[in-house]
Amino acid sequence: MHGAIDAVLHEGMSIRRAAEQYGVPKSSLGDRLSGRVLADASCGPATYLSFAEEEELVVFLTRCASIGYAKSRKEVLALVQCVLESRGIQKSVTNGWWESFRRRHPGLTLRTAVPLSLARAKATDPEMLARYFDLLEKTIQENDLVGKPGQLFNMDESGMPLDAKPPKLVAVRGAAVSAIGSGDKTQITVVACVSAAGYCIPPMVIWDRKFLSPELTHGEIPGTIYGLSKNGWMDMELFNLWFTNHFLRFAPAVRPILLLLDGHSSHYCPDTVRLAANEQVILFTLPPNTTHLSQPLDKGCFGPLKVAWREACHQFLTMNAGKIVTRYQFSRLFNQAWMKSMTISNVCAGFRVTGVHPLNRDIFSDVEDPPSIGKREWTSFHPTI
Template sequence: MLSASHFRDRVFRSQSAACNTSLFSHSHSRPGKYKPWDDDCMQKALQAVKLDGASVRKAAMEYGVPRSTLGDRVSGRVTHGILSGPPKYLSEEDEDELVRFILGCASVGYPKTRKEILSLVQTQVEKPISHGWWDSFCKRHPNLTFRTPAPLSIARATAVDEDAIGRYFDLLERTLEDNGLLEKPCQIFNMDETGMPLSPQSPKCVFTRGEKNPVNIDGGDKAQITVVACVSAAGYCIPPMVIWDRKKLSLELTAGEVPGTFYGLSDKGWMDQELFDACLSCHFLRYAPPTRPLL
């Protein structure tokens, strides 16, 4: 068994006695302007003026369309058939392709922000994109929604697949049976770590509506504080391990600690092989029950 002196400068034990614990943007937008007339009626009114010689006033009254709107089309100031509102910089085919690209990136863990999407669209058009285009784009594609993704390291994203998970549970079942642990919850422990990033929260990204677990794969190189918890199937808790992103441990970092907390230090607050070995040999075995085997 490795001794505490082996990890002399990287791990520290709490000075308080340990005790066991049982486990028990809302945005405002202007209302849209909808034309209160029918396209067919406007077309008939135009024909009445241009082909039959009717006055704009008479044709507007007969077909129930605004006189000024009809006048704009008769004079050529407005071309009939052109939609009002923010311009559609992309064709329907291009927009559909853009949506497939956005959702495709999100599905593999690399979602796009609003800013990234607008920058991409801007490279495909000559005129600057108006502020209203994005809102109109989202209305045309209601399957898109904003979510704040959870960060996921590349190592975790590439290490787990359906086959690996199946093999894990097969091995777990055999191990429990071979060691007679199926009905011994006091000897079965689960250890897990949670990283709390020190950098600002990930920006909101675009996902398909209804996505349950949106993630954003990163390089896993951002600083964080890591907390390692270990609990038996019977509810017996080993005091936690906390890993800080620094070279030295100051006393103020231990304020409000759980009695018996074990501390580790690393450059960016991540668990590594040496700290994991220290956690098992110098901390877990110190508080684990003496009965063997332990899983």
């Protein structure tokens, strides 16, 4: 097209002849020469994403691959499909879009991944942990977060079972012992977020229903926010709700903020990532298969929280003969467990024993426990886009 335009403008060639010689549509060439269409405009239908958005996607995919957790073609298509649906565009993102996207960005390609052996996956990988601490230390230093625990946060979800396992009970040696339970295998998802200074943001509770009954909130923790989903699990929409309407509301006004979280795909809604960048919140993904070691909430709070939850449920069953723990008792009992376990000392301990604050890259040097395989698939992401 550029050659045809030059031929007409500088060589005096007719539009018809230039179109034939350079193999471009005569009408398209005429539109560009007349100014009805920009000379640099590409032919064909408009792309799903703008040029800037595609560049942003390329940066995201490149950074994922650089840490060793590249996205598959199907994952990229699903991500773009999510963007279209959020805009109300009823179109399917197919492999045809992928091929066009690759042609527009020839630096991207599909590569066969090197498989990770089970033996290596079961062992804490020193290289991965070293790379994690390299990135963590660099991020903290470059963003002037050294010695600022109030700007270091960790977010994670956990399930609270309605049929909680009872604590150990006194019984006659050799005799069988039983305890009344609810029989309901439902787990209520709760979202916790804490800072290295010991500050707890009120939780988010996710219910497996379409409408929230006020009775479910009786006895709630002040400031609790609620989410609704079909299965009671976190998804992109709920994470965006939590980040936009809850985290930013309770987080300190000083910036930047470092937010540590696992790599679950629900944590990386495009709108959330973009908002985080605008709000100077750095989303930092914890390394794979090590969240039981590197996640401050797992190390400092969730263990005591689940113990306190079991005790609260057992006490309720003991004091209310003939009743069971249902969704309608959840908020009050969870309030008791939360207040007992989410203490400043537990929160600060979680950041300390994971080497986040104070920063201690040698914290895992003597670890012998293998990571829990299959807890979650890790989706690497360490940028501020």
